[in-house]
Amino acid sequence: MPKLWNETIQAHRSQVRDAILDTTAALVFERGLRSVTMAQIAEGAGIGRATLYKYFSDVDAILHAWHHRQIADHLAQLGVVREQVGEPGARLEAVLAAYARIVHKTRHGHESDIGRFLHRDEHLAEPQRQLHELITGLVADAAQAGELRGDIPPGELAAYCLHALDAAGALPSQAAVGRLVTVILSGLRPAS
Amino acid sequence: MPKLWNETIQAHRSQVRDAILDTTAALVFERGLRSVTMAQIAEGAGIGRATLYKYFSDVDAILHAWHHRQIADHLAQLGVVREQVGEPGARLEAVLAAYARIVHKTRHGHESDIGRFLHRDEHLAEPQRQLHELITGLVADAAQAGELRGDIPPGELAAYCLHALDAAGALPSQAAVGRLVTVILSGLRPAS
Structure with a gap:
């Protein structure tokens, strides 16, 4: 059932994306706008840096x-x-x-x-x-x-x-x- | 009468400054914000570039x-x-x-x-x-x-x-x- 599979992937991607946004906002609120790095965001969101860069460039x-x-x-x-x-x-x-x-x-x-x-x-x-x-x-x-x-x-x-x-x-x-x-x-x- | 002399200088400086501002605004309105140069402004205001730089750095x-x-x-x-x-x-x-x-x-x-x-x-x-x-x-x-x-x-x-x-x-x-x-x-x- 490829459609269901697609939906599962879609839902997963959306969850990862939300986790990245939430983590970044929390880090910015804690440390300020300019001191947050992609490495910290990846760690906070519980994903690898390579994965993070698949979602966002910076x-x-x-x-x-x-x-x-x-x-x-x-x-x-x-x-x-x-x-x-x-x-x-x-x-x-x-x-x-x-x-x-x-x-x-x-x-x-x-x-x-x-x-x-x-x-x-x-x-x-x-x-x-x-x-x-x-x-x-x-x-x-x-x-x-x-x-x-x-x-x-x-x-x-x-x-x-x-x-x-x-x-x-x-x-x-x-x-x-x-x-x-x-x-x-x-x-x-x-x-x- | 040094006081009068000072006032004359002051009035002259203020006129030059106003002329620079007016010229710059006119040039920006005519050519757009990014294409105006210091050389054009000096020419438009009728002063030398060296004089212009005594008033403004950029x-x-x-x-x-x-x-x-x-x-x-x-x-x-x-x-x-x-x-x-x-x-x-x-x-x-x-x-x-x-x-x-x-x-x-x-x-x-x-x-x-x-x-x-x-x-x-x-x-x-x-x-x-x-x-x-x-x-x-x-x-x-x-x-x-x-x-x-x-x-x-x-x-x-x-x-x-x-x-x-x-x-x-x-x-x-x-x-x-x-x-x-x-x-x-x-x-x-x-x-x-």
Whole structure:
């Protein structure tokens, strides 16, 4: 049964890849961005160096892959949040709050170093576009339901939300993040 | 009168420096960031290469100086706008609108290339802090006058404003920038 065999190989490769990414992130968090070597990563992931080089050519490539996996995880989390809530306005609020928590968490501590290091990563345009599309859809639904202002194109309101939510990265506490989401949402209310 | 003589030298040096920055910016806008040489800049500014090297060691140093001059100009512009308007709420609105237009203008066209190139410039932390302080003061005044919400620390509201205003860089038109400012301001209104 070659198909099953292929799937087993695929699953194994995916596990090894995940182990490499997890090990690298842990090493970077422990020792800093610039002091981690391919040899340490291979040892930490429990594989040979030759095997490691079959997956990734260098530490930078691993960090990029790790960052992409993080972003894909975040988008998936927001997708789950979106499905859990019924009303358009509440759904938008839940997704914005979840995204604010992600921004707050990833800009504090170690992830922010890697984020800054990878800032010029051009592959991030596509997930950014997906995120903008997700929020635009939620805004359009809520505007159609009369729950927020309908006088401004949803895409512009989504850009406003995403940029304003970036402020969560500089805020000192979860409480401040909650207040930020409140302010952003009042900006979206119908003009009185 | 050595003092007058010193002032004359100082004014001359400042004029030469400005001419170097203006010439470099014009050359970069015309030919692109990477193809400009010190020889071209000296020729364009009407000075000898030896003189140019007394002012700046390389093109990168000139671009940094140019960028700092731009930011200082923008802060000065916002300061002027602040002084022109009387009421705290209207003053905040005028400054936010002026900053939105600056963001919109500098992110479109050539300036944005240089901005991205200099993104990691750590000297930008200080003007960013000044900008945040300026907006925080305006927010605090308007909150005290009861013109906007007083339930959230002014510094947090200023961070919200500045991040949200960043969206102006991605907007397609001045009209969209005006709508963005409207939305940001309604986020600041007292909670009803």
